[in-house]
Amino acid sequence: MARPRKPLLSTGRIVETACALVDAEGLGAVSTRRLAAELGVSGPSLYNHFRTKDEILEAVADAVSAQVDLSMFEEGSGTAGDWRGALHDWALSYRAALARHPHIVPVLARGPGRRPAALRLADAVFGAMTTAGWPPAQATSIGAVLRWYVLGAALGSFAGGFVDDARAYDPADYPHLGQAHLLAERGSAVDERAFETGLRALLDGLETQYAALSAEAGRTRD
Missing domain, CATH: 1.10.357.10 (Tetracycline Repressor, domain 2)
Incomplete structure (x- = not known):
């Protein structure tokens, strides 16, 4: 089977999805389980990119700072x-x-x-x-x-x-x-x-x- 052109998961995709959740529903909407469901992956696969939910939120915050x-x-x-x-x-x-x-x-x-x-x-x-x-x-x-x-x-x-x-x-x-x-x-x-x-x-x-x-x-x- 050919490998997909794009990896199923990336740091950028996680941050983008988490940011959309925060924008729509607030900080409380973000959890590794919810993110995994939104991204269509298993929960443990997120830990290859971020160790904790706080690290994900820090990355979202930095992505917003980068817009300034x-x-x-x-x-x-x-x-x-x-x-x-x-x-x-x-x-x-x-x-x-x-x-x-x-x-x-x-x-x-x-x-x-x-x-x-x-x-x-x-x-x-x-x-x-x-x-x-x-x-x-x-x-x-x-x-x-x-x-x-x-x-x-x-x-x-x-x-x-x-x-x-x-x-x-x-x-x-x-x-x-x-x-x-x-x-x-x-x-x-x-x-x-x-x-x-x-x-x-x-x-x-x-x-x-x-x-x-x-x-x-x-x-x-x-």
Whole structure:
């Protein structure tokens, strides 16, 4: 009998199938038994690729990290030398990747660990900031605060947390929430505007710090 052109099982197929399960049903849907059934293989065959379910989820998380655009940190990009613009575009790409796969956020929130794509992400941000002249400690803090901000935004929708029933917001109890029932139907626009508002505020604050650092460096040279 001729060998199949494609192997029945591969690391990529396992990760892709696990990611689809997480997207559709959440982290609790992933088990080696369920994955084996979805892939049409026996359970033990998964252990040739991953030792545990946690390893599979780590691989899914890293596959999502690999979707984040890092090109804005590369030489020759439109944001080369513009650390603020690069951070802005990176944060938008990061949020978009997590919006496509919101259920994996709790795994991503553990930190990069040994995940290659996540480490490349951290390396790109830190390298760009230090190249721009930020001290290493500050560059580390910038990477951390932007990561916290994006992950926090990905945990849920602000607008989606309100119901579309005006009766829930009795003006006698909530005199300033008369339009709150409209938030849910406008959720995407509300959340995007809120994210951009917060991101701009963060970057404005960092720009103020950067100007202070530059001024201090100039006084030191003098």
